[in-house]
Amino acid sequence: MSLELSASRDAFERACRVMPGGVSSAARAFGPVGGNPPILASGAGARVRDVDGNEYLDLVGSWGPLIRGHAHGDIVSALGDAVSRGTSFGATTELETRLAELVVERMPSVDLVRFTNSGTEATMAAVRIARGVTGRDTILKFQGCWHGHADPFLVAAGSSALSLGQPDSPGVPGATANLTLTAPFNDADAVAGMAARHDLACIIVEPVAGNMGCIPPAPGFLEALRRISDEHGICLILDEVITGFRIARGGAQERFGVSADLTTMGKTIGGGLPVGAFGGARRFMEHVAPLGMCVSQGGTLSGNPLAMAAGYATLAPLAGEAYDRLEQLGGRLEDGLAAPGVEVQRVGSMMTVFFGGGPKRCLEDVTRCDMDRFARWHRAMLERGVYLPPSQFEAFFVSLAHTEEDIDAIIAAHRDALASL
């Protein structure tokens, strides 16, 4: 099967002349799978269309945010209303307060929340608050977890850092990297040992790892992090940029029954516009500038009315039924994708198809995958009209716009793709 991508090829060459790698975010590059990327022109519901006119069932969903699919009518009209009233004020609006109220209601561990423009800004700020309030400098993260591209997190980072085979980025000062300790995901004993030996400001974790492929927390792992944090006065940051509002109405904290001191959010909370947020217990958040000890944080466009309107329109209608539906569609896709030689790991509507190497509990397991087979599968799926993240180390997402027929079409493409490898 072949795919006509001549207009995409021209568009991509043009992009490469003026943008590094032709992309605005490294994870989008097709390096790990090879071949030319389709250049996307539009999306509607569960589908995207490229500049050559090819249509794909989309499982990227803008890397998570589009839980209601592309160009949903509610979101388009909320954006229309907001845009006609002005795109930015740099002052508090009721749109912001309304979304903040929704966050506080759905995430019981969050007393106060602040909006940012990205998940990276949220995690950066959360770590600064943890350091400011505890008076400690060292942080602990997990190998293969991605918390955005700020310096303290580019140590054994997931996502594009993994795909490019370059876990530690040039440009991160050694002095900064030295303050970031890492432990294997799902290894609570390692964490207990490190917490006893070091004065940790925070433990930051993706409650479901999503940036080395989808890895659920082992039973008891998140509870152990909560216990260790309490024992040592460590701030537990749950990075819910993917999981928040995605794997349950109240995110991973609702789904797994753990609670964070600080929570970082992004992706789904903006419904496709650039939004992040961090929030948590009053004893931490009451030190964010202009309050308390005034931990610095700000942003010209933070809480932007368009972003707040899109986020609210996305999240407000999501109740139990929506999550039941995502669970059902996710389960149907997982069952259909299961095959000899591949493992499907899923939590709700986020999942990854791993090629070989047995079940994945941590980064080391993931690095045993057959990357070449993944790359060939990725291209075979694209040729069969399924758009997936171009890396073995990413999760993909089912949205409420997918129908049973869409899921079955993806499964049929998968069977055919596997047979062709």
Ligand SMILES: *Cc1c(COP(=O)(O)O)cnc(C)c1O
């Ligand atoms: C995507 C992601 C981030 C970074 O969010 P950006 O909006 O890309 O800056 C942080 N943490 C996790 C878990 C993510 O998946």
